[in-house]
Amino acid sequence: MGNLGPGELPQVCAWFGICPPGFRNPEKVPYPVLKSFFQKKALSSPVDAAKLIRQIRSEFPGLEDRVASLPWGCTIEDVQTIDKEADLGHVVAGLLLSEREDLKQLALQIMEENLPFELNPEQQKLAPPAANPLEKENRRLSRLVESLKNSIRKKEEKWQRELSKLRDEIKQLKKAVKAEAAKAKERVAVLERTLRQEQSLSRDASRALALAERNLGRTQEKLKKLEFENLQLRELNGSHKDTIRDLTEEVDRLNGLLSSPPARPEPAEPEPVKDFEADSVADSAESPGEYPPVVSGILQIPVRSRFGILSAEQGLDLFVSEKILYNIGAKDGDELEGHLVGEYAPGLPQYRYRVVRKQAGPSNQRELLGIVEERSGWIGVRDLHDDELFIPLHAYELPNVSIGDVVTVLFDITHPHNNRILTNHQHMPQEDVVPHRPRRKSGKPSAKSGDSAGGESAAKVEDSQAIEQTLEGLHVLICGAQSNMVTSYEEAIRSRGGTVKVLENQPASLQPLVAKADIIICNIHQISHPFFWVVKGEAVRQKKPLRYPISGGVSAILREAEMYAAGN
Numbered sequence: 001m002g003n004l005g006p007g008e009l010p011q012v013c014a015w016f017g018i019c020p021p022g023f024r025n026p027e028k029v030p031y032p033v034l035k036s037f038f039q040k041k042a043l044s045s046p047v048d049a050a051k052l053i054r055q056i057r058s059e060f061p062g063l064e065d066r067v068a069s070l071p072w073g074c075t076i077e078d079v080q081t082i083d084k085e086a087d088l089g090h091v092v093a094g095l096l097l098s099e100r101e102d103l104k105q106l107a108l109q110i111m112e113e114n115l116p117f118e119l120n121p122e123q124q125k126l127a128p129p130a131a132n133p134l135e136k137e138n139r140r141l142s143r144l145v146e147s148l149k150n151s152i153r154k155k156e157e158k159w160q161r162e163l164s165k166l167r168d169e170i171k172q173l174k175k176a177v178k179a180e181a182a183k184a185k186e187r188v189a190v191l192e193r194t195l196r197q198e199q200s201l202s203r204d205a206s207r208a209l210a211l212a213e214r215n216l217g218r219t220q221e222k223l224k225k226l227e228f229e230n231l232q233l234r235e236l237n238g239s240h241k242d243t244i245r246d247l248t249e250e251v252d253r254l255n256g257l258l259s260s261p262p263a264r265p266e267p268a269e270p271e272p273v274k275d276f277e278a279d280s281v282a283d284s285a286e287s288p289g290e291y292p293p294v295v296s297g298i299l300q301i302p303v304r305s306r307f308g309i310l311s312a313e314q315g316l317d318l319f320v321s322e323k324i325l326y327n328i329g330a331k332d333g334d335e336l337e338g339h340l341v342g343e344y345a346p347g348l349p350q351y352r353y354r355v356v357r358k359q360a361g362p363s364n365q366r367e368l369l370g371i372v373e374e375r376s377g378w379i380g381v382r383d384l385h386d387d388e389l390f391i392p393l394h395a396y397e398l399p400n401v402s403i404g405d406v407v408t409v410l411f412d413i414t415h416p417h418n419n420r421i422l423t424n425h426q427h428m429p430q431e432d433v434v435p436h437r438p439r440r441k442s443g444k445p446s447a448k449s450g451d452s453a454g455g456e457s458a459a460k461v462e463d464s465q466a467i468e469q470t471l472e473g474l475h476v477l478i479c480g481a482q483s484n485m486v487t488s489y490e491e492a493i494r495s496r497g498g499t500v501k502v503l504e505n506q507p508a509s510l511q512p513l514v515a516k517a518d519i520i521i522c523n524i525h526q527i528s529h530p531f532f533w534v535v536k537g538e539a540v541r542q543k544k545p546l547r548y549p550i551s552g553g554v555s556a557i558l559r560e561a562e563m564y565a566a567g568n
Helices: 009-016 031-044 049-059 063-068 076-085 088-097 101-113 121-126 133-239 241-258 276-286 322-328 395-400 447-464 483-494 511-516 529-542 554-567
Strands: 294-300 308-312 317-320 335-345 348-357 365-375 378-383 390-392 405-412 420-427 475-479 499-503 519-522
Touching: 009 031, 031 133, 063 088, 088 101, 294 317, 308 335, 317 348, 322 348, 365 390, 395 420, 475 511, 475 529, 483 499, 483 554, 499 511, 511 529, 519 529, 519 554
Parallel strands: 475 499, 475 519
Antiparallel strands: 294 308, 294 335, 308 317, 335 348, 365 378, 365 405, 378 390, 405 420
């Protein structure tokens, strides 16, 4: 094997799969390196026969049969016939791997004679001269350098592409960072505005809280004052219990006087009004739990009331509420029938009513068309067709009318103090008013001016006629008045036989004046608030009668004085 040349050694190494490390192909390996590596490999490790057999069978499928077909005692010429179809190296390998000893000896003989591994003279002429190993190494190194340059160039191109990609990514990242920075600035601006708003709201809240605290302190102070005033009022209320009792008795007496006829030729005891609740309770007390199952009668509704009273045939006066009247549509004078249901409370029966007949009985309510005028200190309505029929008006109706107005009034025969004005039609002209009655100035004055005008006209008429001395021996103290009304008050009371003292303002000492007076008239329309409390307290202290007129006119003052004189 030491005679293998540079042309055959790479082939043999390729056949046997021998290649130095660092090289892919034995043909590219320099001859000295390949030869030394081949010698070491051949000496150190034997040839794998199975591998050679597989290689020969795969590359030259018919070579094994042709080698086996050689006759015994064949020569080199016979082997050369096989060499025409296959390489000599493969033929030698096939001879060595055969099982015949003669063929193995022939293969060794061929290898010893070096016949197949030496070039022919003609081939030696055509073959290039053997190169210097250094030149081969230089060429190999130059090729290696070129390959390195190519690889470096390729890597540089790859790096340039990656660098351009990185630059594009950096640009995109910069744009994204700028956008995020702009958004962050906007968010910061929004947060700053919100912070300023919160700070302003906090300042406003602190100011409002301080104001609320100040108001709370003031409210607490006012509350303390109110508590102190409440205690004073409670003490004053306790001291005025007797006064309230006296005033209640006086109100009852006045109600009795108002229910009496207006002319009042002689003072008479007013007819007591039947108390429905007392009668019903008394009846129930006499026969508790025994009520007629069915009642019927005529319904009566007072003028100023929303409830009704059913006068049953069994002798009972039953209360009918406003809700029941509204549900069944009952009116004054209708006939009702009721069925016993139970009791509102112990002693008060409860019935379910229905209307049996409309307008079954006479109604106590009447409508009257007349003119408003004043008679003997009373303001009422005179019938236009009957001069003798005069209906006095309730104090609640006086602010709504004036003397001379033509009105339609609804009055109750049984309860004349409940009269009510339905319609105010017009004002009666002067030429249509009866001459002997007081005239009214042009225009429509208020209630106060109407009273004063009526009082002045009444005073003029009374000057021409004989004035009844209804206030003889009575001393009247009037607290609160206007300067232009003092003379009218004094003339009206003195013309009726009484004496009078009119106080426009609060005097230095009120006690002797109250002690001298028989009646005190507090004109609440023309008196100051402090003066009112002083007059009221002194009257209560000395137990003097105290009256409050409905207006500041002369007629209202005379009415209070005459009512007191008639009752005493």
